[in-house]
Amino acid sequence: MKLKLVIILSFLLLGITNVNSQDFKVYEGFDSFKPLLEKKDNKVYVINFWATWCRPCVKEMPAFNKLYEEYLDKNVEIILVSLDFGKNIQGRISDFKKRHAIKSKIIILDDPDSNSWINLVNQDWSGAIPATLIYNNTKRAFFEQEFEYEDLETELKKFL
Amino acid sequence: MKKILTTGLFLMFAILGLNAQDGYKVGDKAADFKLKNIDGKMVSLFEFDKATKGAIVIFTCNHCPYAIAYEDRIIDLDKKFSKKGYPVIAVNPNDPEIQPKDSYENMIIRAKEKGFTFPYLLDETQEVYKIYGAKRTPHVYLLSKKENGFVVSYIGAIDDNYKDANAVEKAYLADAVLAVLDGKKPDPNFTKAIGCTIKDKNYKK
Numbered sequence: 001m002k003l004k005l006v007i008i009l010s011f012l013l014l015g016i017t018n019v020n021s022q023d024f025k026v027y028e029g030f031d032s033f034k035p036l037l038e039k040k041d042n043k044v045y046v047i048n049f050w051a052t053w054c055r056p057c058v059k060e061m062p063a064f065n066k067l068y069e070e071y072l073d074k075n076v077e078i079i080l081v082s083l084d085f086g087k088n089i090q091g092r093i094s095d096f097k098k099r100h101a102i103k104s105k106i107i108i109l110d111d112p113d114s115n116s117w118i119n120l121v122n123q124d125w126s127g128a129i130p131a132t133l134i135y136n137n138t139k140r141a142f143f144e145q146e147f148e149y150e151d152l153e154t155e156l157k158k159f160l
Numbered sequence: 161m162k163k164i165l166t167t168g169l170f171l172m173f174a175i176l177g178l179n180a181q182d183g184y185k186v187g188d189k190a191a192d193f194k195l196k197n198i199d200g201k202m203v204s205l206f207e208f209d210k211a212t213k214g215a216i217v218i219f220t221c222n223h224c225p226y227a228i229a230y231e232d233r234i235i236d237l238d239k240k241f242s243k244k245g246y247p248v249i250a251v252n253p254n255d256p257e258i259q260p261k262d263s264y265e266n267m268i269i270r271a272k273e274k275g276f277t278f279p280y281l282l283d284e285t286q287e288v289y290k291i292y293g294a295k296r297t298p299h300v301y302l303l304s305k306k307e308n309g310f311v312v313s314y315i316g317a318i319d320d321n322y323k324d325a326n327a328v329e330k331a332y333l334a335d336a337v338l339a340v341l342d343g344k345k346p347d348p349n350f351t352k353a354i355g356c357t358i359k360d361k362n363y364k365k
Contacts, residue, residue, distance in 0.1 A: 115351040126295035
């Protein structure tokens with residue numbers, strides 16, 4: 001009887017660790033997130049601000065998926081910054097990731113005082129999503145728009 | 161001579177065009193609008209009887225989670241400031257063909273569910289949001305009535321926490337209304353917030 005309980009408990013614990021290992025990193029407060037916009041290595045960074053419920057964001061996901069596939073070995077890093085809020089964010093993003101076959105890195109920015117940080121991403125950003133920032137150690141470009149793959153690639157190529 | 165005139169006219173239109181695209185800045189005079197309310201009647205800013213001192217024009221909608229997160233707060237703002245001459249006028253700028261949840265029928269349903277105390281208008285031709293320069297939902301324009309019409313006093317966010325009304329530290333909009341009621345200029349008079357794009361087939365940044 002005891003053994004059975006131990007086994008069940010171990011499975012339960014294992015289940016919990018499995019869920020945790022799939023967790024997306026949460027940046028609480030813009031200060032902790034900001035270094036991701038200021039990396040000074042040789043990579044080109046494509047930072048996309050989105051949310052699971054945001055239709056235009058969902059529509060442009062295939063473009064980012066394709067960009068990931070095409071530029072995987074070309075020193076390009078894509079970071080999808082989820083601005084989701086509410087209940088079960090981890091679960092919702094996890095489902096979304098599976099459904100849209102996303103391989104890019106996904107993180108969560110949780111800082112509801114958005115007026116304090118929107119201008120720090122870019123002065124021209126109204127705050128509407130999706131929005132995309134492309135940068136390397138010498139220049140940066142910002143886009144408040146929904147991307148088709150061709151346009152996204154054209155913009156990226158200016159950094160390569 | 162003719163050439164100069166043409167160039168001059170062209171430049172003038174170019175500048176006007178630019179202004180229209182950029183929308184209002186604080187201090188600008190706001191244009192009137194006349195849009196269909198959820199009760200089927202037309203509501204005009206200039207003729208809205210509750211707007212004795214000004215108005216809180218909020219571009220918002222049904223579907224956007226940020227807009228939904230602010231619904232109760234918008235009702236509270238209207239209850240608090242309508243009697244002081246600054247009623248809320250909500251305007252849905254979205255094209256229902258792109259986002260069916262923002263259709264006129266669904267606006268009526270949502271307004272009933274939530275018990276909206278203010279007009280909830282549909283910007284059917286999507287001209288009003290462009291004139292104002294709204295970029296997202298929710299997007300607020302606080303207007304104050306002066307001798308020469310309605311003047312923009314504050315543009316931006318409702319407050320500094322879309323997630324939790326109880327965790328708000330800076331109630332930008334409410335503070336701005338209190339300032340203008342007190343004869344002062346709001347500080348800040350411009351803020352930003354994360355929001356949903358306005359659904360417009362011809363939308364170009």
